[in-house]
Amino acid sequence: MVEPIKTFKGLSIRPCDAFKNISLITETASLLSAVDDDGYREISDVLFAFVCNYADEARKNESEKLK
Secondary structure, eight states: OOOOOOEETTEEOSHHHHHHHHHHHHHHHHHHHTSSOHHHHHHHHHHHHHHHHHHHHHHHHHHHHHO
């Protein structure tokens, strides 16, 4: 039986997927923060907050496996 993939807001929290996604989201947020436009900086802030929550959820999932 195949176990369903756990997700956070639709993104896989498997370590190999989460690391890749976290890297891409962080890079995007970094680029947007460098733009001289408050709207893009606000999007950057939202992405940074999202990626922190995503990373925390992936960490919690792996921690549960160790119990």
